[in-house]
């Protein structure tokens with residue numbers, strides 16, 4: 001019988017990194033073969049199990065991503081945009097599937113990910129959970145059915161440590177609404193109103209972000225008409241949903257052709 005796919009987790013000491021370590025170990029479907037952190041992170045050089053407060057796992061956290069990726073069939077990466085763009089090239093060099101959960105990616109990062117995806121499998125999504133990916137489809141459908149008399153607002157709430165806004169998920173939902181309407185999100189997007197904003201411009205898609213406490217992730221897509229409102233809502237209560245989705249993507253990616261994929265591909269939606 002062939003060995004289970006080997007997984008490397010980048011940003012292993014982070015909120016998602018630790019959840020991913022636990023998820024891979026519990027899955028019985030993959031092996032944890034490496035953990036990466038940046039140079040200077042206090043976990044570098046420690047056994048990841050002990051760093052997490054448990055028993056040794058025989059996996060030492062390294063600050064050398066290429067050495068770690070060379071042993072892996074997949075890299076699961078929930079870190080920061082600049083790091084992810086670097087990891088994309090290294091994962092492609094190692095021919096490992098690169099699963100990207102990092103949000104806040106800008107055009108320059110996407111260009112580097114696209115370049116890597118010419119040589120290796122990349123799965124990238126602002127949200128790896130099943131529920132949100134279903135909600136994306138519903139949002140597109142509802143937006144398609146309604147005209148611009150219905151104002152679209154995406155409202156998201158996250159924990160106090162989140163560094164990017166709007167969330168990657170909010171942007172996925174906004175993109176789905178724009179596609180449903182047949183407009184460009186770049187042109188329709190309005191974020192963070194403050195002061196004398198003037199009346200709402202017809203056809204725009206608004207974004208509002210709340211940050212506080214330990215909120216895992218909450219997203220509403222509001223369609224506000226005259227005399228009625230439709231609210232599509234998703235509430236995440238456990239980061240395990242993102243980690244399980246990412247692991248599923250890493251397994252799905254084995255044997256796929258090089259290219260760029262998202263969770264819709266993985267989930268068959």
Ligand SMILES: NC(=O)C1=CN([C@@H]2O[C@H](COP(=O)(O)OP(=O)(O)OC[C@H]3O[C@@H](n4cnc5c(N)ncnc54)[C@H](OP(=O)(O)O)[C@@H]3O)[C@@H](O)[C@H]2O)C=CC1
Nearest residue numbers: 011014015016037038078079083101102103126127128242
């Ligand atoms: N797509 C999805 O489903 C989801 C996406 N996310 C996204 O995942 C990302 C991480 O979130 P979260 O875990 O909460 O954040 P954390 O800040 O808790 O973790 C990020 C980790 O990445 C590490 N890191 C940063 N730069 C590097 C580098 N160059 N090399 C190695 N490690 C690095 C950080 O190390 P250090 O502490 O030393 O900086 C930290 O350990 C965010 O972009 C978030 O939005 C989160 C949940 C779900």
Ligand SMILES: O=C(O)C1=N[C@H](C(=O)O)C[C@H](O)C1
Nearest residue numbers: 103126127162167168169217
């Ligand atoms: O930073 C987070 O925590 C999350 N980030 C993702 C996003 O930006 O949408 C996904 C999830 O909502 C949690």
